[in-house]
Each structure stands twice: as structure tokens, then as C-alpha cells.
Amino acid sequence: MKVIHFPYLALVLGIVMLMIVSIGRQVGPDGAVALPLLTLLVITEFAFFATGFGVYIALKHSLAIGFKPVYSLVALLCAALSVRLMLLGIDLWPL
Numbered sequence: 001m002k003v004i005h006f007p008y009l010a011l012v013l014g015i016v017m018l019m020i021v022s023i024g025r026q027v028g029p030d031g032a033v034a035l036p037l038l039t040l041l042v043i044t045e046f047a048f049f050a051t052g053f054g055v056y057i058a059l060k061h062s063l064a065i066g067f068k069p070v071y072s073l074v075a076l077l078c079a080a081l082s083v084r085l086m087l088l089g090i091d092l093w094p095l
Helices: 003-024 037-065 069-092
Strands: none
Touching: 003 037, 003 069, 037 069
């Protein structure tokens, strides 16, 4: 796999991880969540870094070869997903 394909992989990985966290944080009838808190935090942190690296690689590649609309859209979606995962991780953290 070439490095230039990583943003596509990061976008799909981030979306899947976001769905897993969204399902895993739901409270059941007995008051327990489906996934433990530490697992949810690790998943969000991993997906945050993966999408962040996807943005970095996409921007670096776009500056090297020029503007491509689809590649720039993937970079923008990875950036939005990275911010969402960061906010979700902060929201999950018990203060």
C-alpha cells in the first residue's frame, strides 16, 4: 500500500470506530454501558490519531502534486472526523 492511500483508509477506519463508540457508550436497562470506559477512550484516541495522520498525509501530498478535489474532500472529512472524535473523547472522560 502506498502512503498516499492512507487518508482513504483513515476516513473509513474513523467512521467505523465512531460507530463502535456510539453503540458502545449506550446505557443498557441495567445502567451499564456496552463497552468499558477505558475501551471507549482507547478507541476514540486511536481513531483521532489515525484521522489526524490522514489529514497530514493528504495535505502534504496535495501541496506536492497540486489540488485534487476528491483528495481534498477526504482531507476535509478526516479533519472534521478528527475534531469530532476529540470532542467525543473529552465528553467520555469523567471529570
